[in-house]
Amino acid sequence: MHETRHISFDLNFLLAHYSEMNERRKSPLGDGGHILNDKDDVTHLLILRFQQLLSDGVLSPGAKLPPERELAAAFGVARSSLRPALKVLEIMGVITQKVGDGSYLNKDASSVLSVPMEFLFLLDDTTLQELSEMRLMMEPGLAAKAAERANAQHIALLRQSIVDLENSKDDRVRLVASDLLFHRAIFQASGNRLAGRLFHTIHRAMLNMINVTSQLVDLEHTLHFHRPILVAIERRDAELASRLMTDHLIDARDLLLHSREQESSRQLRNHLAAGMSVRKRASKTVPQSSAGQTKVPKTIAAIRSSSRLI
Secondary structure (H helix, E strand, C coil), X not given: CCCCCECCCCHHHHHHHHHHHHHHCCCCCCHHHCCECCHHHHHHHHHHHHHHHHHCCCCCCCCECCCHHHHHHHXXXXXXXXXXXXXXXXXXXXXXXXXXXXEEECCCHHHHHHHXXXXXXXXXXXCHHHHHHHHHHHHHHHHHHHHHHCCHHHHHHHHHHHHHHHCCCCCHHHHHHHHHHXXXXXXXXXXXXXXXXXXXXXXXXXXXXXXXXXXXXXXXXXXXXXXXXXXXHHCCCHHHHHHHHHHHHHHHHHHHHHHHXXXXXXXXXXXXXXXXXXXXXXXXXXXXXXXXXXXXXXXXXXXXXXXXXX
């Protein structure tokens, strides 16, 4: 029978450890030292603390965590905020909660330690431009490695992604999923395990980017890029695979930039149209000057006249 491993926290040690962390970074407590109550703040704090405790050897992967009361006291958070934060950590794969037994750290230490980067993509406002830049720096190289290392299973997955894309037609969910599958297969086919982990970190952001670009072009446009990349990988032509992937990602980047420019132009036109409408309504309420009234200075009249031309 497997023996449950329970690592008991020394609360004094943890609190001292917590104080050291505060000297290295801004205190996670609110102004005046109030206990954190925001779920995102508490979740971020727990991730940083678990990461540090793992690095320092205080905790080990698979360890059973103390009860909520002890965790809340050790980390200086409210129990009412701790519970939803633990649930978020479970969804993210950091911990496992077993009814009637307790919470356990994930046995895969590397996935726990990689969570802060994933947390950045989940909670921070990572822009599509930043993602485009990172993909351009990374994916052409991965495509080249895929051409060198892809096995039969990887090739089959790439082919299947293209077949699914061809059959997606008006099914946008299937279209986006097939597009993402193609890129995931290349990450995996590169043979670099860190690349595979990185995909799982950024795949939500990539999904959002693909969802945007898929609405800007037709299906054949995407297939025009995917098919040649597959052929290059099948032929073990690393240089060609890298160049084609670069072309694909530059095209996606330019689509996003063009879309953003069009949206900015549309907003500007709407703003100018709204301003002109306001000026027209205002001009109708201004009483006409009579012979007995003071004349409007020529300079002001000229300004008013020119403003109507905008």
